[in-house]
Amino acid sequence: MRETSRSRGRAGYAHRVPEFPVRYRSAETDSSRWYGFAFRDGDIVISTRSRTGTTWMQMICALLVFQTPDLPAPLAELSPWLDWLITPREQVWARLEAQRHRRIIKTHTPLDGIPIDQRATYIVIGRHPLDIAVSLYHQAGNLDHGRIRQLAGQSEPGQSEPGQSEPGQSESGQPGSATAQQPPQLPLREWLLEWIESDDDAREQLDSLPGVMCHLADAWARRREPNVLLVHYNDLSADLEGEMRRLAGLLAITVPEQAWPVLVQAATFEHMRARAARLVPDPAGVIRDQQAFFRRGTPGSGGELLTSAELARYHERAALLASPALLGWLHSADIGSPAPSQARQLLAT
Numbered sequence: 001m002r003e004t005s006r007s008r009g010r011a012g013y014a015h016r017v018p019e020f021p022v023r024y025r026s027a028e029t030d031s032s033r034w035y036g037f038a039f040r041d042g043d044i045v046i047s048t049r050s051r052t053g054t055t056w057m058q059m060i061c062a063l064l065v066f067q068t069p070d071l072p073a074p075l076a077e078l079s080p081w082l083d084w085l086i087t088p089r090e091q092v093w094a095r096l097e098a099q100r101h102r103r104i105i106k107t108h109t110p111l112d113g114i115p116i117d118q119r120a121t122y123i124v125i126g127r128h129p130l131d132i133a134v135s136l137y138h139q140a141g142n143l144d145h146g147r148i149r150q151l152a153g154q155s156e157p158g159q160s161e162p163g164q165s166e167p168g169q170s171e172s173g174q175p176g177s178a179t180a181q182q183p184p185q186l187p188l189r190e191w192l193l194e195w196i197e198s199d200d201d202a203r204e205q206l207d208s209l210p211g212v213m214c215h216l217a218d219a220w221a222r223r224r225e226p227n228v229l230l231v232h233y234n235d236l237s238a239d240l241e242g243e244m245r246r247l248a249g250l251l252a253i254t255v256p257e258q259a260w261p262v263l264v265q266a267a268t269f270e271h272m273r274a275r276a277a278r279l280v281p282d283p284a285g286v287i288r289d290q291q292a293f294f295r296r297g298t299p300g301s302g303g304e305l306l307t308s309a310e311l312a313r314y315h316e317r318a319a320l321l322a323s324p325a326l327l328g329w330l331h332s333a334d335i336g337s338p339a340p341s342q343a344r345q346l347l348a349t
Helices: 054-066 089-098 129-140 145-152 188-197 209-221 233-238 240-250 257-266 269-274 308-321 324-330 340-348
Strands: 044-047 104-107 121-126 228-232
Touching: 044 054, 054 104, 054 121, 054 240, 054 257, 054 269, 121 209, 121 233, 129 188, 129 209, 129 308, 188 308, 209 228, 209 308, 209 324, 228 233, 228 240, 228 324, 233 240, 240 257, 257 269, 308 324
Parallel strands: 044 104, 044 121, 121 228
Antiparallel strands: none
8 A cells, every 4th residue: 555645553544644635546536636626615525435325415415505305406416526537527627616506526535635625624424334335235236337337438347458457356356446346246245254354455445445444544533623524324324313403513504493304304315215316426327226226224234244253353354444543433333322422422532
């Protein structure tokens, strides 16, 4: 893993924010598309790993900004993915420049790979990595991989250049990013065990276990900065209204009291699944079943698949990749399922 200006702790996890942005590139994304972007006062940047609640947070922020469940355009237009190569950068920038409302920008790039502007607020969502992995597995099976290869200008399977691995896998063939890979061939439990053991380069395979921890470790190191907000997926699941009210306060958005019930209802998984055609981020037509995009939404799907010994092995691997403080917050549901208010207190440690 390339060190750049980041120092490493005894256990190998990151603990200092780098001085300059790291460039992240994949077959579908390039974080350099952020370079030179003109920020505005009040911009909201949602920086998440895949399948951690990105679209959920985009919807919540859109509901807070527009204060109506009847959004003026599809969610992917209101909140575009800036570093996605499928849409030309000039087109994305022009769309954002034309927006007169408070802007909501999506990225799957860690915060150390994008400019940090004091006029913007950066939201990062943490989710139990095992739940992320299960969601990645199912999402991979819901993608039209031929369409993705066509849009990204990739060759068909088996036509890679010598020395190159297929998209979404490390050179060792271990499971990594599930964004553009072929649907996993292994049964879910076996695939999950391999995902736990994979030792991919965190900057090359962002959806691997090392990649997830790298993204969150960088955000955790910034958690006391006034324009960086960390949100736990479990808190959204357990107390959606409370988290929406907390976010409104942190974003300095005033919501009339009578508006809250309608806005909270519009942010539920059931409501979003029913309106998948306008909410699923699929402007290029790569998702086979848009309603299946909102598959489950409740925590615990990863841990349910593993034995106690396998869970212990996961925790051993996680301890090598992230600090005890970050893991205490990230795994908060594992330690007696604390109430959302208790889990939030861990952010102050």
